Amino acid sequence: MSGRNTATQILKTSGSSYALPFHVPHRARRQAAYVAEALRHGHLRPDGPFFQRAQAWLADHTAAERVVLTNSCTAALEIAALTLELGPGDDVIVPTFTFCASATAFERTGARIVFCDIDPASMMLDPADLAHRLSDRTRVIVATHYGGGVADMEAILALARSRGIHVVEDAAQGFGTLRNDRPLGTFGTFGAFSFHDTKVVSCGQGGALIVNTDDRKLLELVTSIVERGTDFALVRSGKKAFYEWTSTGSSFQMGELEAAILTAEFEALDENLAARKRVAAALMRGMETLALPIMPIHADAQTVSNFHFMPALTRSAREAKDLIASQRKRGIDCRQHYVPLHLSPRAKAMSYGHGALLEAESTWDRLVRLPVHTAMDAYDVEMVLEGLKAWAG
Known part of the structure; x- marks a missing residue:
């Protein structure tokens, strides 16, 4: 890899333990x-x-x-x-x-x-x-x-x-x-x-x-x-x-x-969204080229996304945990997300009747979120893709 890791430079003063954090807030000039x-x-x-x-x-x-x-x-x-x-x-x-x-x-x-x-x-x-x-x-x-x-x-x-x-x-x-x-x-x-x-x-x-x-x-x-x-x-x-x-x-x-x-x-919204789109597009191109055993979740054709992050589904919960652990060892912060609310202690205590919610139960722990933010540059995208390639073997 070559180039300068923008996110690393920004995070030097933030206390993050990752070379590439999951999120860096956008900071408008004014x-x-x-x-x-x-x-x-x-x-x-x-x-x-x-x-x-x-x-x-x-x-x-x-x-x-x-x-x-x-x-x-x-x-x-x-x-x-x-x-x-x-x-x-x-x-x-x-x-x-x-x-x-x-x-x-x-x-x-x-x-x-x-x-x-x-x-x-x-x-x-x-x-x-x-x-x-x-x-x-x-x-x-x-x-x-x-x-x-x-x-x-x-x-x-x-x-x-x-x-x-x-x-x-x-x-x-x-x-x-x-x-x-x-x-x-x-x-x-x-x-x-x-x-x-x-x-x-x-x-x-x-x-x-x-x-x-x-x-x-x-x-x-x-x-x-x-x-x-x-x-x-x-x-x-x-x-x-x-x-x-x-x-x-x-x-x-x-x-x-x-x-x-x-x-x-x-006032800086267009600049913010354009930067996120560039990062997300580069990630998607790279993931398609690598033919990885994960499925990115794309917005449909009627939607222009803000690319809040890059969600993707692995084939199993074990794969999701292995992917996150593998990336974090390389200094890249990837994350899972919500445990379905109907499985939570609060929902059980309230005895809400909902029956089986099979899709959520079989999907949530296979989800991995990859970072997309305006502090990322081509070096950071390459970092993520190399990490995914190494994980996939």
Whole structure:
């Protein structure tokens, strides 16, 4: 191998034990300048200048009815759950292969979580299994978009609309991905993004709620919940002199410093995505040439991926562990992912009825995630490919 390992240089000061880490956050050039500017103006609460600027950028990007910058994707999902006034007697269908927040944000309302199997070709919710799990209790379907791909929204929305069920998109991993030129998070009643430090676009800790309905009641309830359960928005607009307690709510919004970082990231989005695409394309070309005994999971032809990482399936759980161990010995951090939620201690304690979810159970421990990030260069890609070649023998 030849060349300079960009990721190694960047990680010298981060404490990583890997020459090539699984993830290095993208750092837009204007981040430091914008944070300094925010500190100078001193308006650090939610609704400061950078908060307004980032929120307006995201509203334009999504063409949503309403956008709320939040302190996490979990918070965005919680706002959606509260707005839909879920409670005991309601069912929320969640793919079992997802992060636990996809379930906990709705479970805390008292609703029952119904787990759904996945399509192993995408690792996302299987519409055929979903159809069997719908009932008169079903109020919400959570569609988690995985690894830069897109759940089968056409089939999911068709099932939901036929029964008057809300769809909430957990697009934590999907910011920057497009489906038929349309951003994720804009298909369901609500969408939720993550801007956590592990994501394609990050501000350290943050998220956003995307509201895609003109239902006046829901829009007003979102506003009240975001205002910590008050009608303070009316005071701010001059329509009332005093605010009052009007609904449930909490402190869900993002701060100004995070919004300053996020503004810089939004402005550099095209550059970020182009770099990730170059790395992913080089990895895919190399893997095809090597004819490895693993199957990369590709986004379909209707999807322009953000290439959050490169998921691939091995033939067995043992192969997946061997591959990860082999790569790590060479200084390359590869990882597995979620244990299906229906197998978790929490789900068992809650005695959720779901039956066998065979595809998830037979697939999750065969999955390996290869790194894709903007700190990688041709040297790093070559490192990964040589490691895969050595593992395959």
